[in-house]
Amino acid sequence: MRSEVTVSFGPEAPVRIDLDEVQPMPHDVARWWLDEQFTRMGCEPLRPTGKVLLADKVLCVAQAAGPKQFGDARWASEFARASSAALAKPVVRIDVPGLTVSY
Template sequence: MPHVTVSWSEREQLSLSAEAGLDAIDARRWLDEQFVALDCEPLRASGKVLVADKLLALAATGGPEQFADAAWAAQYARAAVAASGRESVRVDVATGKVSY
């Protein structure tokens, strides 16, 4: 089963199973909507926002508190897997890295 791990620190991590149900277009749309809703800032000076940037920004801005909403966290995991096209996604907020 596809899997997403979000880490804010060594002690604060969350593992999520990502159920199927989103295609890449819907996943990107959801990420875009959440990026705006949470008032995230683009990470690049150019303003270009990649899928990995959105995943990082949502995890950083929302923090563990946002992920406490189980429905939102499950949708984040589905969107991360569908938008990236990968079975496993790791979002490390502390280092600013997304790995697959």
């Protein structure tokens, strides 16, 4: 089964991170990694209630990181592993301008 994370930042080509040959990240470690990045990058909740869903956290971290951070292959791989594990989906598509995460 194919496993990848794709992040789109606009009209330019999306960033695709292949996870087929990569060791999966444990779910609890993935949540911790995303929490750490969310806090470190100063992300804000998307919802007015302040509730942060895992998909929102993935989207906010991708948005805060921007294309430049995704140029760091090691960080991009960790992001992809964490996103896939936290959301428990082998294929994740993140559309930053559209504010959507799909599986």
